[in-house]
Amino acid sequence: MFLRPIGLSLALLLTxxxxxxxxxxxxxxxAPTEPRETIEGTLSNERTVIAIPSLxxxxxxTVAGLRTDSLGRQIAEVIAADLERSGLxxxxxxxxVRAITRAEVQAPRFADWQARxxxxxxxxxxxxxxxGGLVVGCYxxxxxxxxxxxxxxxxxxxxxxxxxxHKCADAIYSRLSGEAPFFDSRVAYIAESGPKGNRxxxxxxxxxxxxxxxxxTNGQSLAISPRFSPxxxxxxxxxxxxxxxxxxxxxxxxxxxxxxxxxxxxxxAPRWSPDGSQILYSMAVGGNxxxxxxxxxxxxxxxxxxxxxxxxxxxxxxxxxxIVFESDRSGSQQIYTMNIDGSNQQRISFGGGRAATPExxxxxxxxxxxxxxxxxxxxxxxxxxxxxxxxxxxxxxDEAPTWSPNGRVIQFFRTTxxxxxxxxxxxxDLTGVNLRRLPTPQDGSDPSWGPVLP
Amino acid sequence: MTIRKSTAMIAAxxxxxVGACSKKAPETLxxxxxxxxxxxxxxxxxGVIxxxxxxxxxxxxxxxxxxxxxxxxxxxxxxxxxxxQTQSQxxxxxxxxxxxxxxxxDERGTRDYNIALGERRAxxxxxxxxxxxxxxxxxxxxxxxxxxxxxxxxxxxAYARNRRAVTVIIGR
Numbered sequence: 287m288f289l290r291p292i293g294l295s296l297a298l299l300l301t302x303x304x305x306x307x308x309x310x311x312x313x314x315x316x317a318p319t320e321p322r323e324t325i326e327g328t329l330s331n332e333r334t335v336i337a338i339p340s341l342x343x344x345x346x347x348t349v350a351g352l353r354t355d356s357l358g359r360q361i362a363e364v365i366a367a368d369l370e371r372s373g374l375x376x377x378x379x380x381x382x383v384r385a386i387t388r389a390e391v392q393a394p395r396f397a398d399w400q401a402r403x404x405x406x407x408x409x410x411x412x413x414x415x416x417x418g419g420l421v422v423g424c425y426x427x428x429x430x431x432x433x434x435x436x437x438x439x440x441x442x443x444x445x446x447x448x449x450x451x452h453k454c455a456d457a458i459y460s461r462l463s464g465e466a467p468f469f470d471s472r473v474a475y476i477a478e479s480g481p482k483g484n485r486x487x488x489x490x491x492x493x494x495x496x497x498x499x500x501x502x503t504n505g506q507s508l509a510i511s512p513r514f515s516p517x518x519x520x521x522x523x524x525x526x527x528x529x530x531x532x533x534x535x536x537x538x539x540x541x542x543x544x545x546x547x548x549x550x551x552x553x554x555a556p557r558w559s560p561d562g563s564q565i566l567y568s569m570a571v572g573g574n575x576x577x578x579x580x581x582x583x584x585x586x587x588x589x590x591x592x593x594x595x596x597x598x599x600x601x602x603x604x605x606x607x608x609i610v611f612e613s614d615r616s617g618s619q620q621i622y623t624m625n626i627d628g629s630n631q632q633r634i635s636f637g638g639g640r641a642a643t644p645e646x647x648x649x650x651x652x653x654x655x656x657x658x659x660x661x662x663x664x665x666x667x668x669x670x671x672x673x674x675x676x677x678x679x680x681x682x683x684d685e686a687p688t689w690s691p692n693g694r695v696i697q698f699f700r701t702t703x704x705x706x707x708x709x710x711x712x713x714x715d716l717t718g719v720n721l722r723r724l725p726t727p728q729d730g731s732d733p734s735w736g737p738v739l740p
Numbered sequence: 741m742t743i744r745k746s747t748a749m750i751a752a753x754x755x756x757x758v759g760a761c762s763k764k765a766p767e768t769l770x771x772x773x774x775x776x777x778x779x780x781x782x783x784x785x786x787g788v789i790x791x792x793x794x795x796x797x798x799x800x801x802x803x804x805x806x807x808x809x810x811x812x813x814x815x816x817x818x819x820x821x822x823x824x825q826t827q828s829q830x831x832x833x834x835x836x837x838x839x840x841x842x843x844x845x846d847e848r849g850t851r852d853y854n855i856a857l858g859e860r861r862a863x864x865x866x867x868x869x870x871x872x873x874x875x876x877x878x879x880x881x882x883x884x885x886x887x888x889x890x891x892x893x894x895x896x897x898a899y900a901r902n903r904r905a906v907t908v909i910i911g912r
Contacts, residue, residue, distance in 0.1 A: 482892045508887055510851060529840075529882060531855065552859060552883060555852035568852065570883070573814075573863030575856035596856040612853065618812070619853055642850040656850055663850075685850055701847070703894035732851065 291453075292421070292439040333376040334462065337404035337429075338366045340380040341422070342388040347414040350444035354412045354420070357447050361422065364451035365408060365458070368469045368495060372459060372695075373720030378402055391425060399429045406435070408458060412447075420444055424454035426461060436461045448497050449739065456738070466692035469494055470739045473688075473697065474512040474521050477501060478709055478729035487731075489523055489536065494690070494735065496725040502536065511555060514736035515562045515582075522546065522556040522565055533567045535582070547580055547587055555599045558582070559606055566590075566600040566609065577611055579626065590628035601646045601653075602626070603670070610634075610644040610653050610670070621655055623670060634672030643686050646670070648737070649693030652716075656685050656698075665698050665714065678718040686731070691738040697724065699731040791834040793909040799830045806906040807865055811899070812849070814860040816868045824865060827907055828872040836912040841866050843883040844890070844906070846899035851885060858883030865905040880910070 341358035348354075359380055366377035383402065386394075391409045399407040410424040419441055426436035438457045440450045449470055456467030477490040489502040489509045502521065503509050512523035521536045525543075531552035536543040546565055547553060555568040565582050568575050575596045580587040591597035595615035602609055610623050613633075621635035621644045635641035639659020646653055650670075657666045657675075663683040668675040683701040690696070690713075697713040709731040711724040724730070788795050797805060804827065807820035816824070831837065843862030845854035862881040870876040891901040 483889055485887065487887075510887070531882060552855070552881075554855050568856065570856060570859035570863075573860045573867075573881075575859060596853060596860070598852045598856050614812075614853075619850070642853055658848075658850075663848075683848075705892050705894075707894060 290441045292441050333374060334406065335376045335378060335402070335404045336369060336458070337383055337399045337402050337407040338362050338369075338377050338379040339383045339386045339407075339409070341410035341412050341424075342386050342391055343411060344388050344413045349414050349418065349420055352420075352444050352447065354414060357420070357444075358410070358412045361410070361412065361447060361451040361454070362408070364448055364495070364497070365424075365455045368452060368455035369458060371495065371722065372463075373715055374459075374463060378404055391423065394427050394429075394432075396427070396429045396432050399427075404429055406458075406462070408454070410454065415441060418444075420447065420450075422447070422450040422454070424450075424457065426458045448493060452493070452495075465694055467738050468690040468692040468694060471691050472514060472518055472736050472739070473711075473724075473733050474514045474523075474736070475699075475711060475726070475733040476510060476512065476731045477726065478731055479505075482705065482707065489521065490726075490730075491521070491538070492726070499727060502538070511732050513556060513558055513734045515558050516560060516737055517562055518736055518739070520562075520582075522558060524554045524556065533565075535565075547578075547584070557600050557602070559602050560604050561606060566602070568598045568600075577609075588628070590624065590626075591631070599643060601644055603646050604648050604650045608646075608670070610646050612642050612644060619658070621653070621672075634670070635668070635675075636672060637675060641666075645687050645689060647689050647693040648691055652693070654687035654689060654696050656687065665696060667696075667716065676718065678714050678716070679712075679721065684712070686733070688733050688735045690735055697733040697735055699733060701731075791837045791909070791912065795834075796827075796830055796837075796907075796909050800826050805908070806904045808900060809861055809903040809905070811846075811903070812857070813903075814857065814864045816864050820865070821868065824868050825872060828869055828874050831869070831874050831878070838878045838880070838910050838912065840880045840882055840908045840910050841869075842888075842906045842908060843881065844888060844902055844904050845886050846902040847886045847889060847894065848899060849886060854885035855883045858885050861903070861905045865907070 340362045343354040343358055346355045362380035369375040369377050388411055391411050394407055394409055407427050407429055413421045415421050422440045424438045427434055436457045438454055442450050452470035455469045460467050471494045473494055474491050477488045478485055480486040486505040487509050488505040489512050492499040508526035510524045512521050514521055519538055525534050531554055533546040533553045533556040534543040535546055552570045553567050557566040563582055564579055566579050568577050575598050576589055576591045577597050577600050578587040578589050593615040595613050597613045600609050600611035608623055609626055612619055613622050619640040619642045620633055621641045622631055622633050624631040639657055641655050641657055643656045644653050652667045653670055654667050657664045663685050664677045665679045665684045665687050666675055666677040681700055682703050684698050687696045687698045694716055695713050699709050700712050701707055701709045709729045711726055711730040711733050714721045788798055804823055807823050841862040843858030845857045862883060866879045866881055889902045891898040
């Protein structure tokens with residue numbers, strides 16, 4: 287994967303050849319103004335209208351089988367879909383809006399877009415780099431002020447065009463919302479097929495919008511609970527290979543896997559530390575499950591819990607200093623925190639029902655979890671000390687939250703009851719609105735959302 | 741003949757236990773899995789290989805290969821003890837046979853926890869068999885959590901059948 291941000295100056299945009307040698311940061315055309323919108327409490331019903339015509343091209347060329355004009359349209363579609371999915375914006379285009387010329391990219395006809403009731407307009411271009419790659423430029427304008435708000439340029443391999451679109455959408459989203467980006471990120475999950483009693487479960491990966499979908503395992507062995515490493519190079523997960531329950535680290539590029547630790551006991555529920563150097567896993571010995579920590583390179587595991595109850599799962603705080611996990615030591619599943627050496631174990635979930643599958647927000651301020659009670663499984667959030675619990679979903683069985691890289695959106699999976707019950711991936715905004723199903727080729731479960739790609 | 745006698749006694753205990761514990765016993769037996777014997781008698785009939793899964797099921801009964809648990813529980817109650825006692829007699833008659841105890845949970849739990857719960861259940865059954873004199877080294881354990889329900893459906897009846905530990909013959 288190759289995506290290099292490049293600076294786009296006016297001079298650069300008028301020429302093509304020396305683009306790659308430039309390292310100067312893009313100077314903003316106008317001083318940044320305050321974000322026009324902040325997300326607080328609930329999302330407004332008034333969504334900002336953003337016009338997104340197809341990206342222009344200097345000259346139609348075919349690079350690696352892709353036409354620059356077709357890509358201009360496809361990139362605009364991905365940008366529009368990202369912004370729409372955020373729930374904050376109402377994209378107009380690229381369908382149904384007029385095409386723009388290459389010259390317009392830096393000289394928008396603001397009146398035209400104001401006439402479409404667009405407060406903002408996105409312009410951009412896709413050009414052949416001349417070295418087998420593509421240069422994608424992306425601009426966001428305020429139509430009323432006539433000012434430039436975002437200017438981004440990327441030199442990419444043609445196969446990475448979707449990433450350029452996500453990067454562009456991230457820049458627009460961040461500029462307008464004041465939030466950190468999250469579109470250019472990936473998800474590992476379990477693709478499910480077959481009858482409920484003999485489900486085929488395969489490890490699969492995809493972009494945060496479902497694009498670039500790829501199956502990793504062939505389904506011969508049951509695969510569950512994957513987690514992407516922070517650098518996306520590896521996936522830790524549980525495989526029932528050879529009818530045993532064991533944690534493997536799968537190397538995405540090499541297509542090979544290795545055991546996290548050699549043990550005659552079942553190992554499961556693996557999690558990465560934020561820096562990818564360590565892995566948490568749970569191990570059952572004689573029926574008693576405890577949590578262990580081990581270097582991602584192997585070595586001697588450190589046992590972190592030792593109660594007779596089930597201690598399982600776990601999620602590091604973003605600073606890597608604490609772990610939130612679940613335990614039934616009190617008599618039912620509840621959520622606890624501890625230091626990474628296992629000291630200072632404290633229960634933080636109280637209130638009705640059971641609480642499970644805690645996941646620490648990348649922002650550090652909240653813990654997402656599954657609340658079970660009253661015949662429902664719901665996704666909730668609370669503070670790291672157990673305060674301010676809010677339930678975000680309401681369904682028969684919602685389970686296993688995972689955070690967007692900016693701590694703004696939560697993905698999870700939803701199971702429906704009955705003989706024909708299905709599992710599917712969903713996401714919801716932190717405020718409990720904008721609930722959406724994610725497109726997957728088969729049924730899906732156990733999503734694991736990774737960080738924003740560099 | 742002592743074996744035969746105690747089998748009869750255990751059968752009687754089993755019936756009593758079933759009557760006393762209507763809460764967790766399935767009201768009707770689900771269909772017998774394909775490829776296993778349908779005869780619940782103790783007599784190994786024609787063509788059944790001694791020490792095989794078929795022989796085991798013929799001896800312990802169609803549902804005698806499994807014990808059931810209450811919601812989020814893993815204690816072996818009197819009914820389970822009777823079932824496991826019947827299993828232990830067959831295991832004593834076939835001392836070279838090794839088994840796997842498969843622990844399972846119903847679908848109304850979270851995935852990782854249910855694997856831990858299945859481990860508890862399989863180990864509870866294993867420990868009881870060991871207390872009856874079965875060498876624990878003959879018994880391996882695996883938990884499937886909620887991944888492999890025996891009864892498909894989202895009813896309390898189905899859940900009761902899925903909260904189980906199943907003894908599976910894996911050979912000699």
